[in-house]
Amino acid sequence: MTNRILVLPGDGIGPEITAEAVKVLDACYEEGFDMELVFGKVGGDAIDATGVPLPDETLKAAHDADAILLGAVGGPKWEALEPREHRPEKGLLGIRKGLELYANLRPAILYPQLAEASTLRPEVVSGLDIMIVRELTGDIYFGEPRGFGEKEDGTRYGYNTYISDEKEIRRIGRTAFDLARKRNRKVCSVDKANVLEASMLWREIMNDIAKDYPDVELSHMYIDNASMQLVRAPKQFDVIVTGNMFGDILSDEASMLTGSIGMLPSASLNASGQGMFEPSHGSAPDIAGQNIANPLATILSAAMMLRYSLEAPELADRIERAVGDVLDQGLRTADIMQEGARRVTTSEMGDAVVEAFKRLK
Numbered sequence: 001m002t003n004r005i006l007v008l009p010g011d012g013i014g015p016e017i018t019a020e021a022v023k024v025l026d027a028c029y030e031e032g033f034d035m036e037l038v039f040g041k042v043g044g045d046a047i048d049a050t051g052v053p054l055p056d057e058t059l060k061a062a063h064d065a066d067a068i069l070l071g072a073v074g075g076p077k078w079e080a081l082e083p084r085e086h087r088p089e090k091g092l093l094g095i096r097k098g099l100e101l102y103a104n105l106r107p108a109i110l111y112p113q114l115a116e117a118s119t120l121r122p123e124v125v126s127g128l129d130i131m132i133v134r135e136l137t138g139d140i141y142f143g144e145p146r147g148f149g150e151k152e153d154g155t156r157y158g159y160n161t162y163i164s165d166e167k168e169i170r171r172i173g174r175t176a177f178d179l180a181r182k183r184n185r186k187v188c189s190v191d192k193a194n195v196l197e198a199s200m201l202w203r204e205i206m207n208d209i210a211k212d213y214p215d216v217e218l219s220h221m222y223i224d225n226a227s228m229q230l231v232r233a234p235k236q237f238d239v240i241v242t243g244n245m246f247g248d249i250l251s252d253e254a255s256m257l258t259g260s261i262g263m264l265p266s267a268s269l270n271a272s273g274q275g276m277f278e279p280s281h282g283s284a285p286d287i288a289g290q291n292i293a294n295p296l297a298t299i300l301s302a303a304m305m306l307r308y309s310l311e312a313p314e315l316a317d318r319i320e321r322a323v324g325d326v327l328d329q330g331l332r333t334a335d336i337m338q339e340g341a342r343r344v345t346t347s348e349m350g351d352a353v354v355e356a357f358k359r360l361k
């Protein structure tokens with residue numbers, strides 16, 4: 001069966017990094033992986049072409065695809081655009097919601113070759129392998145009402161609603177516990193249940209789910225403490241399960257433990273296993289167009305796509321080994337550059353991964 005992959009390069013460094021992941025997918029194709037790539041527009045790229053960040057055509061193509069590979073969206077060109085529903089980020093959120101991609105998996109794995117690139121001492125991070133499970137279609141990013149208002153005295157305000165419902169909490173909780181069973185059987189649920197009602201319900205439901213998983217250890221941590229613990233002693237964590245906003249922030253923090261945000265891939269899955277795969281970072285406008293961005297997070301996201309949505313785990317393993325191989329060779333983009341290593345461009349890094357992939361049959 002032909003695997004239909006929708007590629008959405010997006011904005012900023014998006015086109016540069018997705019091009020490198022596509023090279024790796026092409027190498028899979030050359031070895032018999034049956035796929036068809038379809039290209040589409042989202043974010044600022046779509047706004048420039050059609051006036052909206054998520055054209056109907058893109059959403060339909062997303063529904064029709066077996067998996068989606070996305071670069072990143074957003075940038076200064078569109079950040080003050082009105083109406084705000086038409087800003088690039090709404091295109092990304094629209095796909096997540098439209099396909100009900102509620103389970104965002106963000107693995108923070110330290111490649112041993114990058115121990116020196118981590119912001120923490122090697123002994124604190126060596127062997128680091130955390131799975132952050134972030135709820136992706138609820139929380140304050142989607143809660144209504146939201147908007148701006150004005151008080152009687154003329155003071156303006158902005159407001160959002162943090163709402164978590166039982167169904168959403170249960171399904172993401174189960175995702176986390178199921179994953180923990182395949183790992184080290186430890187789930188840490190991160191919330192702010194000392195202050196927020198939405199978090200109090202979250203914690204109650206997590207405790208309830210835990211009754212079905214007596215073999216998995218559940219702990220709870222407040223988000224402020226978790227942010228601190230993640231840089232104090234990150235190896236205490238196995239699976240972290242948390243809400244949309246806390247997970248967004250914690251995963252960027254965790255990325256620095258692995259050397260760079262350019263190393264952190266992600267999978268966003270729905271109940272039928274369909275998924276969107278994208279690096280955890282944004283469109284990096286500060287380095288866009290210079291061929292210096294790290295494409296490895298996107299290449300590793302393509303590997304997650306092969307593992308989680310397209311039933312080709314052996315190709316996923318091989319891509320991950322190829323990434324290890326290029327790091328062994330001492331090849332580094334600017335963000336993970338180390339003394340004695342060889343600095344390479346975005347496209348040189350992609351070429352090197354393809355070369356290693358072909359060699360590591």
Ligand SMILES: NC(=O)C1=CN([C@@H]2O[C@H](COP(=O)(O)OP(=O)(O)OC[C@H]3O[C@@H](n4cnc5c(N)ncnc54)[C@H](O)[C@@H]3O)[C@@H](O)[C@H]2O)C=CC1
Nearest residue numbers: 072073074075261262281282283284285286287293294335
């Ligand atoms: N999934 C998405 O499409 C996301 C989009 N955004 C959007 O991206 C734009 C920029 O947001 P920022 O807050 O600056 O976050 P960002 O993640 O784009 O960049 C933060 C910093 O990390 C660096 N960086 C990011 N990816 C890199 C890579 N692959 N290689 C080397 N360095 C890398 C950037 O150069 C920058 O210094 C905004 O419009 C934001 O809304 C932000 C996060 C996620």
Ligand SMILES: CC(C)CC(=O)C(=O)O
Nearest residue numbers: 089092093141248280281
């Ligand atoms: C548009 C943002 C919510 C995207 C983001 O920062 C993320 O998913 O990490």
Ligand SMILES: [Mg+2]
Nearest residue numbers: 248249252280
């Ligand atoms: Mg983010």
